[in-house]
Amino acid sequence: MTKNISITYHLSLIFIISITAIFAQAANANVLVNININQSEHHMAKVAITLPETEQSSVELKLPTWRTGRYDILNLSNGIRNFSAQDSKGNSLSWVKLDKDTWQITNIKNKKMTVSYQVYANELGMRTRHIDDSHAFLDNSTVVMYSDETRVLQHTINLEVPSSWRSVSGLAKGVHTNQFIAKNYDVLVDSPIETGINKFETFSVDGRVYELVIWGEGNYDVEKMVSDLKVMVQQSKHIWQGYPFSRYVFMVHATSGARGATEHLNSTIIQRSRFKFSDRKDYLGFILTAAHEFVHTWNVKQYRPKGLVPYNYQSENYSNLIWLAEGSTSYLQSQLLMRGELITAKEFLEKLANRINAHQHKPGKDNQTIAQASFDTWQSQGGDYGNNHSVNIYSEGFMVSWLLDFDILTRTKLKRSYRDVHNELYQQFSVPKSYDEQDVIDILAQVTKKDYHHWWQSNVHGHLNIDFNKLLAKAGLVLSYGKGNDKNSSEQEKAKLLPWTGIKVKKASHGLKVTAVEKGSPAWQAGITLDDIIIAVDGLRLVSKDLQSRLKDFKVEQEVEFSLFRRDQLITKSITLGAIAKEKLRIIPLAKASRKQKAFFKAWTGLDFPSK
Template identity: 65%
Template sequence: MVLCKSLLFTLLLYLIAFSANAEVNVTINIDNPEHHLATVQVQFKASETKDTLVYLPTWRTGRYEILNLANGIRKFSAQDEQGNALLWEKVSKDSWRINNTQHKKLTVTYQVYANQLGKRTRHIDDSHAFIDNSTVVMYSEESRPQKHIVQMVVPKAWRSVSGLDFGDNHHQFIASNYDVLVDSPIESGINQFFEFEVDNRQYELVIWGEGNYDTQKMLQDLTVMVEQSKSIWQGYPFKRYVFMVHATSGARGATEHVNSTIIQRSRYKFSARKDYIGFISTAAHEFVHTWNVKQYRPEGLVPYDYQQENYDNLLWLAEGSTSYLQYQLLLRGKLLTSKEFFEDLAKRITKHQHKPGRNSQSIAQAGFDAWINESGDYGNNHSVNIYAEGYLASWLLDFDILSRTNLAKSYRNVHNQLYQQFKIPKSYNENDILAILNQVTGENYQPWWQQNITGLLAIDFDALLAKAGLQMSYGKAGAKLKTQIWTGLKTEQVNSGLKVTHVEKHSPAWDAGFTLDDIIIAIDGLRLVDKDLTTRLADFNDENTVDISFFRRDVLASKSLALVKRPKDKLKVTPLENANEQQKAFFTQWTGLEFPEDKK
């Protein structure tokens, strides 16, 4: 008989209470950092089962992708408390069965190879160790609810930092159970360390790696940013929070955790204003996750199943809404100007307009399929993204709530209610969201949901922006519109010509029959010498049809391509010169900023 998920979680809570005095001791010995190696020892309490299965998760929280983390495990062994070797066998890619373990304390030892910096899983070198514990520490079903004590054995000069509580020394950490442990990374090494306090909460900033960052600017703006959480949620889920930053030679990205975040950026991508906006926006995104996902999340992700995919069609709300709400923190803290915000909006609108996948997949479907999501050409033409389109759905929903409640309520109220009503171990589903929307607005949101979430998202951006006194335009007001030839092709230069890397669905190039990996060599019989198509196609107008010569599978071919034009300048979002008071009030309630009277 298969137990339902809620019953399994109830059983897990029972085991937590039953195992309150039990503990698991973990030692992570960074004994060969130059070669990215560590030796891990996990000491389990006496088992109640004849045999014990131990696991290493096959994915980590915050990244909905099977990562096959056990591929870095070697030299596995198991012993009882007397040091006697126990027989074992590996039974799947990420699980080991240890025989004859009943009533025996069990010690498992293995080597971990840690050289996955960009995946934010595990990385060890001679300057630091970043440990996402789900990628390093094994568990059993019995040990999962038990307290874990982790001892880092590191070079003398290293400093260890984590959102976990300290144990008996500054390299020892305590987690109340395995789920907390694997959602609390450890950064140990040569690093810079800073502390600040906001609203009786302790914050830490630890930076590994040299770069062109300004630590005082970072501290100043993080202090402002974290305080803005009160504009969305009533209450905090933490007493102490750690911002971990890696200034690297290429790795980039970030991951949220229950008491911290890890942010990776190129070491020279901090000082320029554009780059700094990228950093502080990422920090805001991950901080929003401290509530959205880490304190309330869809039922498909509660409890986490670390050995297989965790499906749910509300991942757009977990990720896309976080992308949307991060700007609430930045704007209300005046860390972003209205002009900078408008530039971001324009990019998001443009990207969506050139994503044909919006006509093929709903964001609910995209959430469920996140585990098998395809990027690149196919993804853009046939799919939507839980981050990008999730942001737009959140924006659309926010404006709808603001409109229906005459600016009295917003999407922020929805997320506060999710936090108040569905804290872990509870979870929410689609019906719960609809019930909260009804509580907030007094209206039925089922038709809206069917149209925009389970249906294909269709947004009238002109009407949406007008509500807040904004408009879309190309180029300077009153100036003649500049245009350029558009084919729908993206290419990269190779030795033999221009290799096609993307063909936008229903574009001229798509209709002409071009596809990925075609290598374009000539236009109208003349060899192509430019690094891209734009320069050469500027010689034609939108009434022309050109003959494109190209190689496909090393066979020479040609196709006719009808040219069309589109605006050359980038899309801009600007304030209306004649915005009325209602539109200005809408803008202020939306962003927390005064309406920008000067559109320049």
């Protein structure tokens, strides 16, 4: 017995010594990052990065050109100034800037070195970096440089911030409240830091810790937010088997300007107007956004299409499947809320009707496929050109996801759904793996026992042509204008009509400035174009900023003269007015929906069929 104890002791000692040596070696290979928020009122920080010794004679440090979650080249290095490099003795090292994002340091062999630079952080709306006298939000891809060699190393982040500030991140916590640990650079740049004067709540669900940190004052109800988030996070079980995290952070900015949200590895940043929380419609916007970003914790952060694995931070990452990463997330977000009964069937159908209406007025759907839009998202066009000649990976991706879901439900007699496809992607293709189009088609075949090659070619590489009433009828629903009723087979024809031009405008100093013209609309046919300034209709000066109120004086198919300035010259254009429904498009339940239709609705949404 004593001999066995002795052997065990010596083996344990050898193990401890070995582990200690490994840790010592790892510690020497750490990247140490110090971020000093030294001029917060001027949006400034000073960054110092200490790199381990290297056998190389030079190193190239880079700042990414884009950040994860936004497929757009952002030129993040524009806020970097006062770059310098020193060895461990404080001697200056030679360096040269190779391009806008790359700094090369030479004569570094067998030297431990520290690089320092200033960061200007005043881009709140981009969700990149923002510092003021109340907080700092740091997406680390916009603050911390890396090299190909240091990308794989552990990074220790030390913040120097006012003592009254609280620091929160999805990163592992260090030995003090302002220290965080990332096992490598990829984890670091996908784990933003919020530090400052904020509200903080924590709660546990199913053995996992969740944190809610809110910067800014507003009309939000923290207690309700926590209560609903508790319910929402539990609904992931209806899509995925398993969790990729043990702790998750919801970061919220209640602001006066910035809007939007971005998903990260085990956290999200959500930005909303400080007074867009209390009304039910506004609150739904918040909780839907939270659900969207939470879905991303699996879809994008755990399984990503080829082309995005591993991330290339210095260039575009092309893929035909970014619609599945984003559009499917837009589709699945409501699944979480419906199955947690955080949104009613009526509210969900109202939002779905809005999507259908937007799709019907999207001429770009005939010009660009969703696969093309995914590949071109790095150069996507917004505004008038985007609407008329392109599709959006979010909205069009939602439609393709919806079609897939209904097709799977139909083929499997409600036994399987699109949710099963996403679970299989999670189980089979989590990073460092990645999936391509054939992989998705194979999973569809596994789930349904059917071949999806033709469907995929028609709907992903082809242009969508959706019969919405036929689609909705599967779930006992129909499109309607106004109050409507399920006896209307041609709702557009029976709806009350208003004159329509296809123009969107905003108030200008003299008249109304055209901000968009829908392709094929009466205004498009008449030659009205972007930036025209409409000053009169039918010879009378426009006195209202609402063009539609003026058009109520005319009838559908009536020819009306528009006076406008173009390049400061007065011209006239005649528009033959078209028609648009007076009432809002709605989705209503059939009064005599069958048991089969009601079952389909339940399998689709998780909710009982609406009574009206």
